[in-house]
Amino acid sequence: MHVHVADHPLISHKLTVLRDERTDSPTFRRLADELVTLLAYEATRDVRVDPVTVQTPVAEARGVRLSTPQPLVVPILRAGLGMLEGMQRLLPTAEVGFLGMVRNEETLEATTYAERLPDDLARRQCYVLDPMLATGGTLSAAIEFLVQRGADHITAVTLLAAPEGIARVEADLADIGVPVTLVTAGLDERLNDKGYIVPGLGDAGDRLYGVVG
Numbered sequence: 001m002h003v004h005v006a007d008h009p010l011i012s013h014k015l016t017v018l019r020d021e022r023t024d025s026p027t028f029r030r031l032a033d034e035l036v037t038l039l040a041y042e043a044t045r046d047v048r049v050d051p052v053t054v055q056t057p058v059a060e061a062r063g064v065r066l067s068t069p070q071p072l073v074v075p076i077l078r079a080g081l082g083m084l085e086g087m088q089r090l091l092p093t094a095e096v097g098f099l100g101m102v103r104n105e106e107t108l109e110a111t112t113y114a115e116r117l118p119d120d121l122a123r124r125q126c127y128v129l130d131p132m133l134a135t136g137g138t139l140s141a142a143i144e145f146l147v148q149r150g151a152d153h154i155t156a157v158t159l160l161a162a163p164e165g166i167a168r169v170e171a172d173l174a175d176i177g178v179p180v181t182l183v184t185a186g187l188d189e190r191l192n193d194k195g196y197i198v199p200g201l202g203d204a205g206d207r208l209y210g211v212v213g
């Protein structure tokens with residue numbers, strides 16, 4: 001997996017405010033949205049385009065346009081939903097599919113509780129959105145699912161990642177056979193004994209949408 005850690009003072013600034021436990025939910029949602037738009041610029045560096053020619057008022061100009069089929073953006077519910085609008089701002093014509101996944105906080109195993117994706121993802125570039133890559137169980141399972149459906153190019157966009165999670169995804173996907181890139185705003189130190197990213201930002205879903213039982 002190719003890992004790109006964003007290195008930009010605006011991203012670092014916004015990430016620092018996001019981490020702060022005093023940051024309230026509306027501000028957290030706005031910052032997550034802004035961060036994703038900044039990350040989307042890097043994440044779409046490999047987006048597929050076709051050559052086209054347009055007529056300007058002066059002459060013909062050669063350019064490009066997004067290839068068909070359009071990329072598929074896949075937010076992983078719940079927390080990934082907080083990244084969707086930020087991504088759509090740069091990729092407004094992308095289709096959107098949904099994966100609902102939750103991590104058991106005792107076993108740290110991820111399960112899928114909802115799926116709304118095209119049946120056939122052949123030749124599709126997929127952008128997976130999830131703010132947190134912790135143990136990596138969720139992201140691994142999501143990518144395996146998309147590749148089984150035919151996706152041939154995967155970019156995961158996260159706000160934070162832990163080294164243990166990156167290592168797990170790399171091991172799980174060693175034979176996946178499609179290019180996988182991770183673009184993240186921050187690479188943190190480690191996981192704690194509850195599987196939370198340290199220093200992290202806490203529970204991203206709860207900070208975006210509130211605590212559910």
Ligand SMILES: O=P(O)(O)OC[C@H]1O[C@H](OP(=O)(O)OP(=O)(O)O)[C@H](O)[C@@H]1O
Pocket residue numbers: 076077078079080101102103104108110130131132133134135136137138139165195203204205206
């Ligand atoms: O790398 P992992 O160890 O699998 O953990 C990361 C996952 O945990 C969080 O989701 P959570 O299960 O809390 O669901 P939520 O988005 O509904 O809050 C987060 O948004 C990731 O999906």
Ligand SMILES: O=c1cc[nH]c(=O)[nH]1
Pocket residue numbers: 132134195196197198200201202203204205
């Ligand atoms: O630190 C973490 C780990 C998993 N999920 C979160 O929301 N935060």
Ligand SMILES: [Mg+2]
Pocket residue numbers: 079203204205206
């Ligand atoms: Mg959560």
